Amino acid sequence: MRRQSSTTRSATRSTVRAVNDLTAKWAATASADRGTVFSAPGVWPLLAFLADGATGAARAELSEAVGLPADEAASGARELLAAMDRVRGMDAALGLWTRRTLTLRDAWREGVPVDALGVLTGDPAVDAAALDAWAAERTGGQIPRMPARPDKDTEFVLASALALRTAWLQPFDDGLMVPETGPWQGRSLAGLHRSTSLLDRVGVARSATGSVTELKVLGDTGVDVHLLLGEDHMGPGAVLGAGVDALARRIPVVPGTHMPYGEAGPGLEVRRVRAMSPRPATLHVATVPFTSTARHDLMARHELFGLTTAKDMTDAAEGHFPGIAVEPLALQRGEQAATATFSALGFRAAAVTVFMAYGAGLPEERYVTTDVNATFDRPFGFLAVHRTSRLVLAAGWVTDPEPYREDEHH
Structure with missing residues (x-):
């Protein structure tokens, strides 16, 4: 897809809401003990196009997962892909391969705006090489292989590729972080530090399950990363869900300019400090x-993604997707590979999603000011x-x- 303009037109609110709701539901299935990254905008348009061509129970389940009526799903998917492609620093692509x-x-x-339209040969090695090349090219090498492998019975492949890069408007300084409490206590970690007088970059969201500190790190392409630190008892579902709810303005968020003194939120402390000269209130950020x-494996979460019936070939002589092909089809595989990197200078991320189907010092300090310290020194979430649109891309x-590597800093 080609970049159309530097002015980004956003997807409609209903589409953004549907995709972000899928993000929150996906997050609710994540384990607190293992890091992860995923992209609902990578899978959502594929589900929408499948819903458009499905029938019966498969159509109903896919429609529920998409969050839109099935007859509106394809137009929502086209709208989402076009909107993402207009985001500066982001590439969104769709590929379709068939026997x-x-x-x-x-x-x-004609309703599926594919960048690549290919032919499956039936030779798994040849077909896999072509799919891998597409995934690597469309993500700039961030995802070098298609996450699922075709076999001799694969007749249909529908895939999306998303790649995103942004540089921080204000870079971080590299340093050392040694957490004093929590799961990372006592570890020498690579740290990122910066200070700003813009206190509204931090806030505390009040959700039903607890408070979540939200730090917005602004990128130069109109894409920001929100770091989210919840209370100790909150897992990824609760923390990321609160982040999505805050985006939708469904829960209140207290901005950094209105924080009370003391422990204002998870990892967030507001205090009066003495200074040698007058200076504005300052937000000090420490993260990793x-x-x-x-x-x-999207099929393993078939209820979440509306795939329960679509993957069942039994008692389906006509297949579940008569609107896609004349011949009967049932889903064979569904997988996503994703990656994200947060560094001192910026953020990059990529995701490839695919569905395959088969037949069937102490000087005098005279002045007083305010310091706000936001510290992310235990497991946290990110969006x-x-x-502009508040669409969660990853x-x-x-x-x-x-870990902190001393030789890299000295």
Whole structure:
């Protein structure tokens, strides 16, 4: 897809709400003990196009997962793909490969805006090489292989690829972090530090399950990363869900400019300090760089993604997708590979999602000012968010921070 303009037109609110709701539901299935990253915008349009061509129970289940009526799903998917492609620093692509013996319905095929339209040979090695090359090219090498492998029975492949890069408007300084409490206590970790007088970059969301500190790190492409630190008892579902609810303005968020003194939220302290000269109130941020990678078997979460009936070939002589092809089809595989890297200079992420189907010192301090300290020194969540539409492009949970390597800093 080609970049159309530097002015980003956003997807409609209903589409953004539906995709972000899928992000929250997906997050609710994540383990607190293992880091992850995933992209609902990678899977959502594929589910929408499948719903458009499905029938019976498969159509109803896919429609429920998408969060839109099935007859509106394809237009929502086209809208989402076009909107993402207009985000600066982001590439969104769709690919479709079929066997020559599969007869696609013209109405469905014409409604799917594919960048690549290929032919499956039936030779798994040849087909896998072509799919891998597409995934690597469309993600700039961040995802080098298609997450699922075709076999000799694969007749239909529908895939999406998303790649995102942004640089921080204000970079971080590299340093050392040694947490004093929590799961990372006593570890020498690579740290990122910066200070700003913009206190509204931090806030505390009040959800039904607890408070979540939200730090917005602004990128130069209109994409920001929200770091989310919940209370000790909150897992990724509760923390990331609160982040999504805050985006939708469903829960209150107290901005940094209105914080009370003391412990204002998880990892957040507001205090009066003495200074040698007058200066504005300052937000001091400490966090960790991270790289998260994950593979997701979408079929294992078939209820979440509306795939329960679609993957069942028994008692389905006509298949579940008569609106896609003349011949009967049932889903064979569904997987996503995702990666995200948060560094001192910026953020990058990518995801490839695929569905395959088969037949069937102490000087005098005279002045007083305010310091707000936001410290992310235990497992936390993140959302990569398009600033204008509030669409969550990627989400994840950080449990394995990078160790501090002294030779890299001295």
